[in-house]
Amino acid sequence: MKKLFTSESVTCGHPDKMCDQISDAILDAYLKQDENARVACEVCISSNMVIIIGEITSTAEVDIKSIAKKTIVDIGYDNDDLGFNGHTCQIIVDITKQSPDIAIGVNVSLEEKQQLLKSELGAGDQGIMFGYACDETANYMPLAIDLAHALAERLELVRKKHILPYLRPDGKTQVTIEYVNGIPRKVDTIVVSAQHDPDITIDVLERDIITNVVNKVIPKELIDNTTNILINPTGRFIIGGPVGDSGLTGRKIIVDTYGGYAHHGGGAFSGKDYTKVDRTASYYARYVAKNIVASGLAKKCEIQVSYAIGVATPVSIFINTFNTSKIEEAEISKIINNLFDFKPSSMIEKLRLKRPIYKQYASYGHFGREDVEAPWEEMDMVSKIKEIIKNN
Numbered sequence: 064m065k066k067l068f069t070s071e072s073v074t075c076g077h078p079d080k081m082c083d084q085i086s087d088a089i090l091d092a093y094l095k096q097d098e099n100a101r102v103a104c105e106v107c108i109s110s111n112m113v114i115i116i117g118e119i120t121s122t123a124e125v126d127i128k129s130i131a132k133k134t135i136v137d138i139g140y141d142n143d144d145l146g147f148n149g150h151t152c153q154i155i156v157d158i159t160k161q162s163p164d165i166a167i168g169v170n171v172s173l174e175e176k177q178q179l180l181k182s183e184l185g186a187g188d189q190g191i192m193f194g195y196a197c198d199e200t201a202n203y204m205p206l207a208i209d210l211a212h213a214l215a216e217r218l219e220l221v222r223k224k225h226i227l228p229y230l231r232p233d234g235k236t237q238v239t240i241e242y243v244n245g246i247p248r249k250v251d252t253i254v255v256s257a258q259h260d261p262d263i264t265i266d267v268l269e270r271d272i273i274t275n276v277v278n279k280v281i282p283k284e285l286i287d288n289t290t291n292i293l294i295n296p297t298g299r300f301i302i303g304g305p306v307g308d309s310g311l312t313g314r315k316i317i318v319d320t321y322g323g324y325a326h327h328g329g330g331a332f333s334g335k336d337y338t339k340v341d342r343t344a345s346y347y348a349r350y351v352a353k354n355i356v357a358s359g360l361a362k363k364c365e366i367q368v369s370y371a372i373g374v375a376t377p378v379s380i381f382i383n384t385f386n387t388s389k390i391e392e393a394e395i396s397k398i399i400n401n402l403f404d405f406k407p408s409s410m411i412e413k414l415r416l417k418r419p420i421y422k423q424y425a426s427y428g429h430f431g432r433e434d435v436e437a438p439w440e441e442m443d444m445v446s447k448i449k450e451i452i453k454n455n
Contacts, residue, residue: 064243064244065241065242065243066241066242067239067240067241067242067251068205068207068239068240068242068324069207069237069238069239069240069252069323070205070207070208070211070237070238070317070321070322070323070324071211071235071236071237071238071317071318071322072208072211072212072214072215072235072236072237072318072322072427072428073215073234073235073236073315073318073426074215074218074219074232074233074234074235074236074426075138075139075219075232075426075427076138076139076140076219076231076232076233076234076258076303076304077233077234077235077304077310077315078108078233078304078305078307078308078309078310079310079311079312079314079315080310080315080318080425080426081106081108081134081135081138081140081304081305081310082105082106082107082108082310082311082312082313082314082333083106083312083313083315083319083333083334083425083426084134084138084333084422084425084426085106085108085113085115085130085131085134085135085312086104086105086106086312086333086334086425087333087334087421087422087424087425088130088131088133088134088422088425089102089104089115089125089127089130089131089334090102090104090333090334090335090336090419090421090422091419091420091421091422092123092125092127092130092419093119093121093123093125093336094336094417094418094419094421095123095419096121096122096123096124096125097121097122097123098417098418099121099417100119100120100121100122100123100336101118101119101120101121101161101336101338102117102118102119102121102334102335102336103117103118103119103161103334103335103336103339104116104117104119104158104312104334104335105117105311105312105313105334106131106310106311106312106334107309107310107311107312108305108309108310108311109305109309109310110146110147110305110306111147111152111153111305112152112153112154112155113131113135113152113153113154113155114154114155114157115127115131115154115155115156115157115158116156116157116158117158117159117334118158118159118160118161119158119159119160119161120160120161127156127158128154128156131149131154132149132150132152132154133149134149134422135147135149135152136149136150138232139222139223139231139232140232140304140305145231145232145304146302146303146304146305146306147304147305147306183375183406183407183408184338184375184406184407184408184411185372185373185374185375185407186340186344186370186371186372186373186374186375186407187335187336187338187339187340187341187372187407188330188339188340188341188370188372189369189370189371189372190328190329190330190340190341190369190370191328191329191367191368191369192328192330192340192341192344192345192348192367192368192369192370193320193325193326193327193328193345193348193365193366193367193368194345194346194347194348194349194350194351194352194353194365194366194368195320195321195324195325195326195348195349195352195363195364195365195366196349196352196353196355196356196357196363196364197324197356197362197363197364198356198362198363199247200431202431202432202433202440203353203356203357203431204321204430204431205321205322205324205325206238206240206247207238207239207240207322207324208238208318208321208322208323208324208428208431209431210238210240210250210280210281211236211237211238211322212236212427212428212431213280214236214238214253214255214276214277214280214281215234215235215236215426215427216427216434217275217276217279217280218230218234218236218255218257218272218276219232219234221275221276226275227271227272227275229259229260229262229263230257230258230259230260231257231258231259231260231301231303231304232258232303232304233258233300233303233304233307234255234256234257234258234303235254235255235256236253236254236255236256237252237253237254237255238250238252238253238254239251239252239253249285249286249287249290250281250285250286250290251289251290251291252290252291252292252293253277253281253290253291253292253293254293254296255272255276255277255292255293255294255295256294256295256296256297256300257272257294257295257300258300258301258303258304259295259300259301260301261301265294265295265298265299268294268295269294269295272294273292273294277292312331312333312334313330313331313332313333313334314331316331316332318428319331319332319333319428319429320345320428320429320430321430325365326365326367328341328345328367329341330342332345332424332429333421333425337411337416337417338407338411340370340407343407343410343411343414343416344368344370344377344405344407344410345429346410346414346416346429346438346439347368347403347405347410347413347414347439348366348367348368349430349439349440350403350413350414350438350439350440350441351366351399351403352364352365352366353439353440353442354442354443354444354445354448355384355395355398355399355448357442357445358444358445358448358449358452359389359449360384360388360389360390360395360398360448360452361384361385361387361388361389361395362384362385362387363384363385363387364382364383364384364388364395365382365383365384365385366380366381366382366383366399367379367380367381367383368380368381368405375406375407375408376405376406377405377406380396380399380400380405382395382396382399390452394455398448398451398452401451402444402447402448402451403444413438414438414439415438416438420436423435424437
């Protein structure tokens with residue numbers, strides 16, 4: 064049976080992604096001075112204004128406005144000709160401290176209060192989180208989102224390296240994969256929308272994008288003469304970034320995760336410190352799922368985990384291997400329970416999350432990353448999983 068599945072990505076200059084990067088740059092600045100900082104920071108951006116709101120409790124002293132300006136300039140919005148200028152845009156900051164009602168549950172877990180556990184953080188919120196892995200690609204990501212990210216990263220590269228100097232920071236990519244009996248066979252459609260200077264013709268843009276972006280990223284064996292390649296389908300993309308559309312932290316959560324190929328929980332990642340399980344448990348669930356697939360136990364694995372605010376132990380852990388596992392899912396659950404600890408303090412320590420590492424994940428996805436260090440991508444439990452299976 065033939066099926067088509069599509070995922071999209073965006074460049075670092077997309078207005079929503081700009082907000083994610085500013086939020087995580089602020090988070091990193093606080094963690095650099097104070098590893099125990101509590102940060103929940105959201106950003107809204109429009110034609111000439113950046114609004115930064117949230118709750119931050121920390122001993123650090125951070126110049127939030129300067130961080131926002133530097134992030135915007137580094138992205139590439141650094142002069143008035145682009146319609147948005149990080150040097151001169153208006154920035155409004157309204158930051159308060161973390162609610163004491165939340166802090167009391169996070170800093171001391173319910174289990175610690177009941178003397179069931181010692182020195183254990185409680186979950187920073189209630190909610191559901193998902194992690195996923197599959198064997199479609201070398202980095203255990205679905206093929207469509209993997210290629211969409213690669214195209215978006217390449218768009219940024221050819222702009223910043225002046226290979227295509229007429230490009231501007233905003234852009235979107237989209238890849239449709241043809242599956243036959245559940246196996247990815249080819250790329251059916253590629254869509255690239257790239258912001259550009261006004262004096263570039265669509266013919267030049269199309270030729271250059273296909274030559275310098277598409278052909279450099281998409282493996283030749285995945286393209287044939289029936290593959291559709293659409294470059295700037297509207298014909299022009301001059302007005303972009305915050306001038307073309309407002310942006311908001313956390314509005315590209317499907318881009319951040321698995322491109323819609325797997326489930327997503329109720330929360331975004333960016334601007335949240337490591338006590339927020341929206342972020343930490345999603346990272347850890349990816350880590351667990353990837354090790355399960357990499358060990359050969361299943362071709363696909365999705366893990367859902369849920370928490371109650373202030374409680375360290377998860378409310379539930381659910382595993383789905385989509386009928387691809389070599390052993391019963393109940394046995395995989397036992398392996399996970401024996402080898403992996405989903406309590407916040409354990410996840411934070413294992414993934415080394417108290418470091419200022421987060422801005423680098425705020426564009427081109429949080430998972431499947433091989434260009435930057437991402438502890439949740441490590442496969443250090445594969446040998447232990449195989450040993451358990453061998454002994455059983």
